[in-house]
Amino acid sequence: MRAxxxxxxxxxxxxxxEAARREPVVIQRQKRDIAVLMSMEEYERLVHLNVAEFQRFSDQVGAKAKAAGMTEDVLKGLLSSED
Incomplete structure (x- = not known):
């Protein structure tokens, strides 16, 4: 990665x-990394990767909740008892 x-x-x-089209470029100020310039393709790849990872995490949490007996009715009951 170029700096x-x-x-x-x-x-x-x-x-x-032009350099950022090939690889991310780190921009430094006073010897500290302050920004990264990257291609739009790389940015979109990272965004989609994060969305997919969040979906996997949500699916895992949902599966654990379901295995523990959590249903929409139970959740609604919990939420309504807070009022």
Whole structure:
């Protein structure tokens, strides 16, 4: 992964955009990573990966709740008793 300073990114923005099409580019300010520029394809891949992972997690939690006897009726009863 390439790293550039914020000044370098500002001065060579077109070049940084082209580099980001190939790999993420870390932008640093005062030797600290502050941002990452990446291709739209990589961004969309990461978003879809996170959505799929969240769905798997939700399915696992739902399966455990169902195995423990949790149903919509039980949940509704719990929620209505809080009122």
């Amino acid at each position: 550039v300073t914020a000044s370098e990114a500002r001065q060579g923005f077109a070049e940084i955009i």
